[in-house]
Each structure stands twice: as C-alpha cells, then as structure tokens.
Amino acid sequence: MSDRIEIKAALTVDDAGAITGIAWPFGSPDRVGDVIEKGAFATAMLPLPMLWAHDQGQVVGVWDQIAETEAGLTVKGRLLVDDVARAREVRAMIHAGAVSGLSIGFVTKTASPRARGRTITALDLHEISVVAVPCHPGAQITSVKTADQAPYPAKDIAPLENDDPNAPANAPQIDTKAFDEIKARLDRIEAKAARPQGVIITGPDQPERKAFTSFLQGGDFDRKALTIANDAPGYVLAPEEVSGEFIRNLVEFSPIRSVADVRSTSSHTILLPKRTGVTNALWVGETTARTGSEPTFGQAEIAVKEIGTFVDLSLRMLEDSANVEAEVRLALAE
Numbered sequence: 001m002s003d004r005i006e007i008k009a010a011l012t013v014d015d016a017g018a019i020t021g022i023a024w025p026f027g028s029p030d031r032v033g034d035v036i037e038k039g040a041f042a043t044a045m046l047p048l049p050m051l052w053a054h055d056q057g058q059v060v061g062v063w064d065q066i067a068e069t070e071a072g073l074t075v076k077g078r079l080l081v082d083d084v085a086r087a088r089e090v091r092a093m094i095h096a097g098a099v100s101g102l103s104i105g106f107v108t109k110t111a112s113p114r115a116r117g118r119t120i121t122a123l124d125l126h127e128i129s130v131v132a133v134p135c136h137p138g139a140q141i142t143s144v145k146t147a148d149q150a151p152y153p154a155k156d157i158a159p160l161e162n163d164d165p166n167a168p169a170n171a172p173q174i175d176t177k178a179f180d181e182i183k184a185r186l187d188r189i190e191a192k193a194a195r196p197q198g199v200i201i202t203g204p205d206q207p208e209r210k211a212f213t214s215f216l217q218g219g220d221f222d223r224k225a226l227t228i229a230n231d232a233p234g235y236v237l238a239p240e241e242v243s244g245e246f247i248r249n250l251v252e253f254s255p256i257r258s259v260a261d262v263r264s265t266s267s268h269t270i271l272l273p274k275r276t277g278v279t280n281a282l283w284v285g286e287t288t289a290r291t292g293s294e295p296t297f298g299q300a301e302i303a304v305k306e307i308g309t310f311v312d313l314s315l316r317m318l319e320d321s322a323n324v325e326a327e328v329r330l331a332l333a334e
Helices: 085-096 177-193 207-218 315-320 324-333
Strands: 005-008 011-013 018-025 048-052 055-068 072-079 101-114 117-131 141-144 269-275 297-303
Touching: 018 101, 048 072, 055 085, 055 117, 072 085, 315 324
Parallel strands: 011 141, 048 117
Antiparallel strands: 005 101, 011 018, 018 072, 018 141, 048 055, 055 072, 101 117, 269 297
C-alpha cells in the first residue's frame, strides 16, 4: 500500500467553461506500466477540485460528474472562467491545442505487481488536473462547448436622452502612454518576482546537530545520531558547541577568593590571636548554682610566603621572533 499521491492522466472545454474528458482509460497501461481496473474509482467523492498541472495553489474549476464507462473514467466539470483568471488562460490554451490532457491525483489502497508495473484495484481519488502531457496517453479532453457570445440587439437597449452617437470634433484624445508605462513596469516586477532564488551554499551540518534539529522540529528521528551513549530512557542530548575563541587571558580562580580577607604586611610573619576553648553554659533552675566558664586563648602564626618563577629566553629568539616578549609577559601575568 502506498501513501503518496500519484499523478496519472482526454479533454474538451467551451467558452463558458464546460469541460468533458476521459481521466483514465481502462485496459491499457500508462507510461510507467500501471493499470487501473474498472471499479477502482468506486469510492470517489464529488465534487472534486480541478487543478492546473497538479498545483494546489491553482484551482481553476470543479468536477461535478464522474462515471466509470467501457472507455474509461469519464468526467464532466466546469472551468471558473468568470471568477478565476487562470481558468480563462487554461481555456485559451485548450482552444489553441497547447493543452489537451487530463491527469488524476490519487492514493493507492490496493495494488498487485505485474510485469513492468502494477495493477491497481482500489484507490482514493483526490483531484483531477488539466495538464499538457498526461501520464496516460489516452487521458485526453474530448469536447469543449462554445457559448453564444452574440451581443444584445440594439433595440433592446433604450438610448439615453442626451446620448449623442457622434463624438464632437473638439473631444480630447486619451493618452494611453502613461498606462502603457505602468503596465510595462508591472510586467518587469512580475518577471523579477518569478525568477528562481539564489542557492545558499553552506557547509555540511554535523550529523548530531542535524538530527537534533530534526528532533526539535518533528519529534523522534534518528535516535542513534542524537545520543552519545546507550541511553535506556531514550533522552536526547543537545549537541556540543565548540567556541571559536581561544582561552588565554581568562584565568580560572577558586571561589574561596570571594570570601578571603586580604591584608598587607611588612613583616615576615603575622601572629593572629585565636580562641582555643568555648564557654560551658548549661540549663539551670531558678535557685541552683551556676558553673563558671574559663575559655582559653592562643595565637596562630602565619608566615609570609612568596611565589616566583622565570622563563629562559635567548636574545636571538627575543630579537627574531615576533611578539614572543608579549606572549611571555602575558603568561607571567596569568
């Protein structure tokens, strides 16, 4: 069973838009070898949209009648020539012989393989399009009715009281040059908008990043590429990001520095008094004797220490190598 809409495709149309054709001939395969048997269109629901070249953005009419005959799937409908400009263009192309085919869009429900194709016995018909080259050579427009375009007789139209059929000699001439310029400008804008957009060339995405983006957009896709370990719950890990900045001037410090007490001294050692004992307060009654406390004290000696280092650097390297002195100073500052 296939879930994709397939395109298959005789056809006539009149000035009023009435169109008749054979959307699919029975008993013969199309250009890709598929054969649709009679009865496969039993579930088709009316009305069906009439598209131009299977473009869902260009609906040009509607199909009102379909019937399975000995010749094939016969369809009748109408082009919306009064309301849709594209429908009038399609009618003109059919009259000129530039377009003469029909093509069906459907989803296969039941099919069996055959030599160089399939035999389709059940399908869901979604739309029937007017095309220039149908998939089935026999899917053609059969008739186009012509509407009577004769004007109304002059006797049926009452003339106005001040209607003068003869134009005065001094009537102003209408200059259509400005309108022609506007029309030409609009044509240029329309042609520019129809140009294909430029292709943006980018480097290939990393597999993990591409899979992670697909997961965010649509759900569970390519889980192997999304995880970096055997993850039983199936969690998805965000991809790692490598920064383009080289860490050199940024030095990591211990968080203890934020609570440290910084003091300056001129001696080689510092003596800090400290308490070595605590008080012994106890729960007592109203008239019971209290016990005295004798806290003890001492001192802590903190020796001043120095940190030093040096870098061996030859005079030749210092003179010949660019920025070596700045790099050494930067390293020592860190």
